[in-house]
Amino acid sequence: MESTGKYWIPVFNLLEDEINVTIANPKWVKAVKGNKDDTKDSKWIGDLFRLGLVRGSYIPCKPIRILRDYTRYRYKLVSCRSSEKNRYQNALTVCNVALDSVVSDIFGKSSTSIIDYLLEQSDNSINHEEIASKLLRRLKSKEDAVIESIEGYQMTDAPKYRMRLIRAHMDYITVEINDVDSMIEKLISSNPDYKNAVQLLCTIPGVKHDSAVTIISEIGIDMSQFCNSKRLCCWAGLTPGSNESGGKKKSVRITRAGVYLKPALVQCAHAAVKSDKSPYYKKKYEALVKKQKDKAIKQAMKPLQKEGLLPLDEPLAS
Numbered sequence: 001m002e003s004t005g006k007y008w009i010p011v012f013n014l015l016e017d018e019i020n021v022t023i024a025n026p027k028w029v030k031a032v033k034g035n036k037d038d039t040k041d042s043k044w045i046g047d048l049f050r051l052g053l054v055r056g057s058y059i060p061c062k063p064i065r066i067l068r069d070y071t072r073y074r075y076k077l078v079s080c081r082s083s084e085k086n087r088y089q090n091a092l093t094v095c096n097v098a099l100d101s102v103v104s105d106i107f108g109k110s111s112t113s114i115i116d117y118l119l120e121q122s123d124n125s126i127n128h129e130e131i132a133s134k135l136l137r138r139l140k141s142k143e144d145a146v147i148e149s150i151e152g153y154q155m156t157d158a159p160k161y162r163m164r165l166i167r168a169h170m171d172y173i174t175v176e177i178n179d180v181d182s183m184i185e186k187l188i189s190s191n192p193d194y195k196n197a198v199q200l201l202c203t204i205p206g207v208k209h210d211s212a213v214t215i216i217s218e219i220g221i222d223m224s225q226f227c228n229s230k231r232l233c234c235w236a237g238l239t240p241g242s243n244e245s246g247g248k249k250k251s252v253r254i255t256r257a258g259v260y261l262k263p264a265l266v267q268c269a270h271a272a273v274k275s276d277k278s279p280y281y282k283k284k285y286e287a288l289v290k291k292q293k294d295k296a297i298k299q300a301m302k303p304l305q306k307e308g309l310l311p312l313d314e315p316l317a318s
Helices: 008-015 038-050 062-094 109-120 128-133 137-150 157-189 192-201 209-219 229-235 261-272 279-306
Strands: none
Touching: 062 157, 062 209, 109 128, 109 137, 109 157, 128 137, 157 192, 157 209, 192 209, 209 261, 261 279
16 A cells, blocks of 8 residues: 555555455655556556565554654644743743743742742732742742742733733643553553563663653564664664765755654653763763864865965964
8 A cells, every 4th residue: 555644544544354464655666757646556556566676664563653643742832831831931022021031940849939929919019028938849949039030020911811811721631641651651561572672772872751651652673674774773864864966965965754753763862971979971962062073164264365364374263
């Protein structure tokens, strides 16, 4: 079958237990000129399949597909909650509340207590002593900065009502995420192979439990689907393209594949280069950054050296 959107999924679910179904990427079975109706297009795909020219797409087993549905839904919920947090932050900014410039987490206990206090006020006045009593731990040393960040705020009933709606929606999404997490844990714990694979992935620097579950839900645990590691990276959309014609290299940008897997792997990579427990990736990343920085400086100095504004042996800036 040719993969067109999600229309092939119901048919595949009915046939996968009876026959061996091959899902083909439309890019590799594009109809030739003249075969523009469904009947001729189907015959063309059948001819290609008999000749062994149809490359099947990777379709994981049903348990992995179920797990994937939940992890992708969780990703959407987290993105939705992040959007609500941005709206909440925007509402504070409009009301002249610059609390985010002082605290690291606007949704922490101290910040939440202060915002609740501002929402309860009928006028735009604040009690410095009451604000100071709501500060916890390290924020106690920033009492003056916190008071200065909210001094002179202007918050009417309209933005207060909007902020309460946003917070209620955020709380609802958080409950939904917790429910999805519980379901994901049941699916993982019900299969020892999945549980062992998650534990094994967590031994990689930068990979935590949620990221490991996402990786398993996207690629499964059967690596025989990919002939080598390079093929897996290509399937995930993390390798540069190869587009060369007439000795000229054209765009080598990465593909759009791995819409859910790619962000998870990039986040793991960012965590790995910041980890002090496993400094190998951190040192390698710092060496690459220094190399790229030196290369950029050399490229910037070339025009100046050609014009004689800089000597040719000018040392690189530190």
